[in-house]
Amino acid sequence: MLREYVILFVNMASLQPSPEEAEILIQVNDLAEEQIEEYLLNQTRNQLSQKFKTEPRDIAVHGFTLISQRPNTKVT
Numbered sequence: 001m002l003r004e005y006v007i008l009f010v011n012m013a014s015l016q017p018s019p020e021e022a023e024i025l026i027q028v029n030d031l032a033e034e035q036i037e038e039y040l041l042n043q044t045r046n047q048l049s050q051k052f053k054t055e056p057r058d059i060a061v062h063g064f065t066l067i068s069q070r071p072n073t074k075v076t
Contacts, residue, residue, distance in 0.1 A: 001028050002036040003036075003069040007044050022048060029072065040064060 004025045010017045012035050026038050044064075045056035052059075 001003060002026070002070050002072060003028055003066060005040060005044075005064045006067055007048075007061060008063040009044065010060045010062065011048070011052050011054065011058060012052040012060055013052065019062065023067075027072070 002025060002027055004023060007024055008019055009022065009023050010019055022041070022042055026045060028039070031039055035073075041061055042056075044061055045059045046069075048059045049056040
């Protein structure tokens, strides 16, 4: 299953840290419901730190909202 979230975060390595939003899509097939939040936080920090060329610890996640959920579809 694919889930799409809106993430509220702050890049603490920025010259002027301020709240920003980003969208992230994660696959949650093999995760138990209680593992999804930790996985989401890790993926968010990793993806945003790559985008901003900083360390994952510099990304402070303040909130997230699930905006869509859909099954994986395979094209044959």
